[in-house]
Amino acid sequence: MAAPAELALLLEQRGWTAQPPTEHPMSGVSESRWIAPAHLVAAAEAAKAAGYFYESLTCVDRLDPHGAFELVITFARWDAPARVAYRVWTPKDAPVPSLAGVFGIAEWNEREAWELFGVGFSGHPKLRWLLLPDDTEFRPLLKSFTAPPPSNYDDSLTAPAAPQDERTDSHTHG
Amino acid sequence: MSAPTPTPTAEPLDTYTLNMGPQHPSTHGVLRLVLTLRGEKLVHVDPVIGYGHRGHEKMAENRTYAQFLPNNSRQDYLAGVIYNFAWCEAVEKLGQIPVPERALVARVILAEFNRLASHLMWIGAFLLDLGGWTPQLYTWDDREAILFLLESVTGSRLTYCTGRFGGLSRDLDPDFPRRAREVLKKLKDRWQEYEDLVETNVIFIERSRGIGVFSREQCQSYGVTGPSLRAVGVPYDIRKVEPYGAYPRFQFDIPTRTEGDAFARYWVRVQEMKQSVRIIEQALEQLPDGPIIHEKGLGSKKRLKLPVGTQYYAVESPRGQYGIVIVSEGGTEPYRAKFRTPSYANLALLPDVLPGYMMADIVAVLGSIDVIIPEIDR
Numbered sequence: 001m002a003a004p005a006e007l008a009l010l011l012e013q014r015g016w017t018a019q020p021p022t023e024h025p026m027s028g029v030s031e032s033r034w035i036a037p038a039h040l041v042a043a044a045e046a047a048k049a050a051g052y053f054y055e056s057l058t059c060v061d062r063l064d065p066h067g068a069f070e071l072v073i074t075f076a077r078w079d080a081p082a083r084v085a086y087r088v089w090t091p092k093d094a095p096v097p098s099l100a101g102v103f104g105i106a107e108w109n110e111r112e113a114w115e116l117f118g119v120g121f122s123g124h125p126k127l128r129w130l131l132l133p134d135d136t137e138f139r140p141l142l143k144s145f146t147a148p149p150p151s152n153y154d155d156s157l158t159a160p161a162a163p164q165d166e167r168t169d170s171h172t173h174g
Numbered sequence: 175m176s177a178p179t180p181t182p183t184a185e186p187l188d189t190y191t192l193n194m195g196p197q198h199p200s201t202h203g204v205l206r207l208v209l210t211l212r213g214e215k216l217v218h219v220d221p222v223i224g225y226g227h228r229g230h231e232k233m234a235e236n237r238t239y240a241q242f243l244p245n246n247s248r249q250d251y252l253a254g255v256i257y258n259f260a261w262c263e264a265v266e267k268l269g270q271i272p273v274p275e276r277a278l279v280a281r282v283i284l285a286e287f288n289r290l291a292s293h294l295m296w297i298g299a300f301l302l303d304l305g306g307w308t309p310q311l312y313t314w315d316d317r318e319a320i321l322f323l324l325e326s327v328t329g330s331r332l333t334y335c336t337g338r339f340g341g342l343s344r345d346l347d348p349d350f351p352r353r354a355r356e357v358l359k360k361l362k363d364r365w366q367e368y369e370d371l372v373e374t375n376v377i378f379i380e381r382s383r384g385i386g387v388f389s390r391e392q393c394q395s396y397g398v399t400g401p402s403l404r405a406v407g408v409p410y411d412i413r414k415v416e417p418y419g420a421y422p423r424f425q426f427d428i429p430t431r432t433e434g435d436a437f438a439r440y441w442v443r444v445q446e447m448k449q450s451v452r453i454i455e456q457a458l459e460q461l462p463d464g465p466i467i468h469e470k471g472l473g474s475k476k477r478l479k480l481p482v483g484t485q486y487y488a489v490e491s492p493r494g495q496y497g498i499v500i501v502s503e504g505g506t507e508p509y510r511a512k513f514r515t516p517s518y519a520n521l522a523l524l525p526d527v528l529p530g531y532m533m534a535d536i537v538a539v540l541g542s543i544d545v546i547i548p549e550i551d552r
Contacts, residue, residue: 028267028486053394056486056514058499072499074486078403078410083486104395108522116231131224131551140232 002050004030004082010050011035016043021066021089029074032085037096040088044102047075052084054103059113061143067092069119073099095120116141189217192533196225200303200537203547205521207540211533219528219536221521226551234511239265239339239478242508247333249513250549252295253491254334255288255324262337263418264487264498269339269480276464277341278420283354283457284324284336286450290361291320292492293443293450296544300440301372303541304381309371316364319357326353339478341467351458358451368444382437385531386539389434392526397519400494401446402543404430405438412490424456436542443492443544477506493517493544515549 002010008031011017016039026032035043044054052075060070071088090096098121099106110121111130118139121127129136138145195206204225210218230249234242246261247254259281266273294317298310321331327346328336336343372378393403403410409428413421429445431438480502488497494516501510520543528536 025483026486027483028488048394051394053397055397055495056497056499056512058484058501058510058512060501060510072484074497074499076495078408078415081416085486103397104392104526105397105519105522108518129224131227133224140229 003080004084007031007047007050007052007084008033010046011043014039014042014046018089021068022062022070024070026072026085026087029083029085030081032087035086035088037088037090037094040086041097041099041102043086044073044075044099047084047086048102050077051079052077052082054099054105054109055083057106057109057113059117059119059141061117061141062089063092064143069117071096071113071119090119093120095122097122098124100124115139118142188212194536196222200541201547202299202540202545205545205547205550207524207536209533209536214532214534216529216531216533216536219525221524223521223547223550226548228548228552230513230552231511234508236507238506239480239508242511243337244333244335246513247330247335248548249515249552250491250493250496250517250546251332252292252546253288253493253496254330254332255328255336256285256489256491257496258334258337259285259419260487260489260491260496260498262339263489264485264500265339265478265480267487268483268485268500268502269478271340272468273341274465274468275420275462276345277466277468279457279461280342280346280466281337282420282424283346283454283461284327284334286454286457287320287324287354287357288334289492290447290450291317291324293447294320296443296492297368297372297440300541300544301378303537304378306372306375306378309368312364312367312371316361319360323350323353323357326350338467340469341465343467345466346461351461354454354458358454361447361451365444365448373441379437381535381538382440382542383435384433385436385535386527386542387433387435388523388527392523396523396526398494398523399519400491400516400544401439401442402520403494404428405442406434407432412488412495416488418487418489420457421453423460424453426450426453436538439542439544479504479506488514491516493546493549494520513549513552515552517543517545517547518550521545521550 011033018034018036020034055074055076058072062068062070068089068091073086074083076083098110110124113119114127115129115132189210189212192209195201196204206222208220230245246257250257294313298313301309325331328334388406390406393406407430409430411428426449429442431441482504483502485500488495497514499512500508503509
C-alpha cells in the first residue's frame with residue numbers, strides 16, 4: 001500500500017501528469033494531480049495496485065469560457081486518511097478513456113457523467129441512461145440547460161390553460 | 175433508468191426474464207431489478223435506478239448554500255441528521271467558519287441517535303424481509319423513543335434541518351441529557367432480547383449465513399463502504415480514519431467480521447449500535463456549556479460567499495461513506511455540488527454478487543446491504 005505522496009510521485013515519474021489548465025485549488029484530499037487523458041487508465045491501474053478504491057467522479061462544466069469539462073476522480077484507501085484526486089481536463093466532444101475495466105463502479109459513474117453532461121467515454125461497455133428516462137435528449141447538468149423541455153409523458157406544459165375562476169380573480173385583486 | 179441489457183447466456187431458450195419492482199415491498203423504495211433466471215437460479219441481474227431522481231445536484235447550483243440546507247436530509251431519509259450536518263461541515267470547511275465546542279458535541283449526540291434510529295429501522299425491515307414479523311414491533315418501539323427525543327430538539331421526525339453554518343439552529347434544553355439517558359437505558363435493556371429473538375433463530379441463520387458473500391476485491395472495485403465493508407473484515411470507518419467534528423475525543427471500537435455474508439452485515443450493525451450508545455454516553459458527560467452557534471454563523475451572515483476552490487468532505491453515514499464535493503467559484507451559490515452516496519456503490523456491486531444464488535436470496539441480500547434508493551437516485 002502506497003501513501004498518497006508515493007502514488008503522486010509515481011504519477012510524475014512515469015510522465016502521466018499534465019500541466020494545470022486552470023488555477024483552482026483542491027482541498028480535502030492528500031494529493032491532487034492533473035492527469036493527461038491518454039494516461040488515465042494506466043494511472044488508475046497504479047492507484048488500484050497501490051490499494052486505493054474508486055471513490056467518486058465529479059464532472060464540472062467549464063465550457064464557458066474554456067470549452068472543456070473538468071473531471072475530478074477521487075481514490076481513497078481503507079487504512080489511512082489517504083485521498084488522491086485525479087483531475088482530467090477534456091475538450092468538449094473529446095472522449096475520455098473509460099475506467100470501467102479497472103474499477104467496477106466506474107461503469108455507473110461514467111454513465112451518469114455521460115447522461116448529465118454529455119461527456120463521452122471510450123471503451124465503456126455501454127453508455128446508457130442511468131438516472132434519467134431512456135432517450136432523454138437534454139443534458140440537465142450543463143450550465144446552458146435552464147428549463148425542462150416539454151415531456152412526452154406529461155402534457156401539463158402543452159395543455160390549454162384552465163378557464164379563469166372569477167371568484168379567485170376578484171379575491172386576488174381585492 | 176435504462177432498458178435491460180440482452181440476456182448474456184448461450185442458451186436463451188431455458189432462461190426467462192422477470193421484473194422485480196419498481197413497485198415491490200422488499201426493494202425498499204422504487205428500485206427495479208431485471209432478473210434473468212434459469213428456474214429459481216439467478217443468471218443475471220440488471221438494476222434499473224433513477225425512478226426517484228430529483229436533481230439535487232442541479233438544485234444546489236440554483237440556490238445559496240443556506241437555501242440548500244433542507245435538501246440533504248431528503249437524500250437519505252433515514253440519516254437526515256447526519257446528512258444535514260455533513261452539508262454544514264463541508265461548507266464550514268471551505269469557508270473556514272468556526273463552530274463552538276457545545277455545537278460540535280451536540281452534533282455528535284444527535285448524529286449518533288440518528289444512526290441508532292436508522293439501524294433499528296433497518297433491523298426491523300430486514301427481518302421482515304426474511305419473514306420475521308415480530309422483531310419490527312420491538313425495533314420500531316425503540317426507534318420511536320429516539321424520534322421523540324430528536325423531535326424535541328430539531329422539531330422534525332424524519333427530514334431534519336437543524337444544522338446551521340457555525341452551529342445548530344436550536345440549543346439542547348437543560349432536561350435533554352436526562353431524557354437522552356432514559357432512551358439509552360431502554361436500548362441497553364433491549365440488546366439481550368434482540369439476541370435471543372434473532373441470533374439464535376434457526377430460520378434467520380439459515381437464510382443469512384453464506385448468502386450474498388462480498389470479497390475484498392469486489393469491495394475495492396466498487397468502493398463499498400460502511401457495515402457492508404466492515405463485514406468483510408476491513409475496519410474502515412470515516413469517524414476513525416478521517417476523524418471529523420468531536421469524534422476524536424470519544425472512545426469507541428469498530429466492529430468487524432470476516433465472512434462478508436448477510437449474517438455478518440447484520441452482526442456488524444447490531445454491534446455498531448452498542449458503540450453508538452457508548453459515544454453518546456461519553457458525549458453527554460462532556461457536553462460543554464456555551465453558545466450553540468458561532469457569531470460568524472448564518473445568523474449574522476445570510477449571504478455567505480465561499481472562496482474559490484474544490485472541497486471534498488466525507489462523513490460516516492449508517493450505510494457508509496457520504497462524500498460531498500463542493501466546487502466554488504467565489505459566489506453565494508455552489509458552482510457545482512456532487513454527492514457521493516454509499517448506497518450507490520453498495521447497490522452497483524449486486525450484479526457481480528447475485529448470480530448463482532436463488533431468487534428468494536435477492537430479498538435477503540438486498541435487505542442486508544441496507545439500500546436507500548433516494549440517495550442513489552438523488
